[in-house]
Amino acid sequence: MQSDALTTMLYMTPSSDAQRRNELYLRLVNGYPSSPSIEFLKSQFSPNRVMQVGRHIPQYRFASLEDTTRVVTNDSLAGKVYLMHFWASWCGPCVAEMQQIQAAHDTLAPLGVEFFSISLDNSVADAQKFRADKWHMPWRHAYGGGGFSQQLRAMEILFIPRLVLVGRDGTILAVDMRDDLVATVRHALQPAATGTP
Amino acid sequence: MTGLLAACWLALGAPAQQQPVVMVSAVPEYVALAPGARQRIAVRLRIPAGWHIGWTSPGGTALPSTLAWRTPAGIGAGTAQWPAPDRDSSAGGVVLVLKGDVTIVTPVRVGPATARGVAELVGTLRWGLCSEICIPQERSVSVSFEVKNGQAERSPAWPVGL
Numbered sequence: 622m623q624s625d626a627l628t629t630m631l632y633m634t635p636s637s638d639a640q641r642r643n644e645l646y647l648r649l650v651n652g653y654p655s656s657p658s659i660e661f662l663k664s665q666f667s668p669n670r671v672m673q674v675g676r677h678i679p680q681y682r683f684a685s686l687e688d689t690t691r692v693v694t695n696d697s698l699a700g701k702v703y704l705m706h707f708w709a710s711w712c713g714p715c716v717a718e719m720q721q722i723q724a725a726h727d728t729l730a731p732l733g734v735e736f737f738s739i740s741l742d743n744s745v746a747d748a749q750k751f752r753a754d755k756w757h758m759p760w761r762h763a764y765g766g767g768g769f770s771q772q773l774r775a776m777e778i779l780f781i782p783r784l785v786l787v788g789r790d791g792t793i794l795a796v797d798m799r800d801d802l803v804a805t806v807r808h809a810l811q812p813a814a815t816g817t818p
Numbered sequence: 819m820t821g822l823l824a825a826c827w828l829a830l831g832a833p834a835q836q837q838p839v840v841m842v843s844a845v846p847e848y849v850a851l852a853p854g855a856r857q858r859i860a861v862r863l864r865i866p867a868g869w870h871i872g873w874t875s876p877g878g879t880a881l882p883s884t885l886a887w888r889t890p891a892g893i894g895a896g897t898a899q900w901p902a903p904d905r906d907s908s909a910g911g912v913v914l915v916l917k918g919d920v921t922i923v924t925p926v927r928v929g930p931a932t933a934r935g936v937a938e939l940v941g942t943l944r945w946g947l948c949s950e951i952c953i954p955q956e957r958s959v960s961v962s963f964e965v966k967n968g969q970a971e972r973s974p975a976w977p978v979g980l
Contacts, residue, residue: 713909768954
């Protein structure tokens with residue numbers, strides 16, 4: 622069977638059928654290891670993918686967008702519930718959802734959820750210009766080093782926009798929220814989920 | 819929300835759309851030519867239906883596409899000529915994009931002192947492939963031809979009309 626057909630079957634298999642998904646995924650990875658879509662599929666379907674609920678957020682070290690001589694690391698946000706938001710000003714879909722991100726911030730920030738946006742722009746200036754001219758996004762920002770940064774690829778940030786909710790103990794609580802963002806985050810904020818004793 | 823649409827796409831919608839893979843190939847105008855001659859390289863991109871990449875100067879919200887060549891000593895690549903873009907306003911503002919089949923032509927100068935033998939050029943392409951999500955992608959493509967004395971031999975694979 623061709624890789625395209627296998628890929629289609631993989632996407633059509635519901636996430637509840639983990640065994641079937643894994644079987645199809647392994648056939649793809651083992652049968653077509655050099656396919657250009659494999660890296661992308663791994664980030665979505667590998668049982669060992671980095672960005673999945675229950676795992677710890679990987680170690681990161683990004684330059685602060687406001688002052689690139691400073692860095693933002695896991696330690697900077699330790700003990701907080703925060704939403705990592707990967708975006709770029711060149712990304713149309715990212716810009717199109719800014720209003721909703723802003724609205725989610727306005728609702729969730731008072732509940733203690735910190736927003737942390739990481740730009741995949743080509744330069745710090747591009748991200749800063751966007752924030753000055755279009756959406757201010759009044760929360761913590763960092764620069765991810767461009768869309769081809771090794772750090773981001775290691776974190777499996779292979780597409781944008783991406784949202785990752787991180788709990789107080791660094792555990793990933795939600796990824797690529799597919800229903801209502803605010804409701805998903807509210808649900809994930811239940812004490813048992815946030816790392817709160 | 820687009821992010822939510824993207825998530826749905828990832829979970830359910832992908833089969834309705836082609837996979838986010840751009841097929842890349844390259845062909846030289848001449849498979850063999852003499853030192854001092856001019857050559858051209860055609861790089862062909864097949865962009866999946868429902869997706870687009872930014873033009874080289876897309877304006878607004880799109881990542882500029884680039885092609886950079888690594889060439890052997892004596893051989894130089896000129897400025898790549900990208901096709902005219904389409905206009906896209908699916909994300910709000912108007913941006914210049916490329917869709918479907920795209921051919922990029924790069925003029926190449928084979929210097930008079932170039933060593934005889936097989937010359938390999940490696941091109942690195944970067945773009946942002948976008949639909950309801952955007953994927954920064956980097957691909958390499960290589961092309962070879964022979965540098966030798968005598969008459970140039972045209973490649974039968976060279977696209978008609980270029």
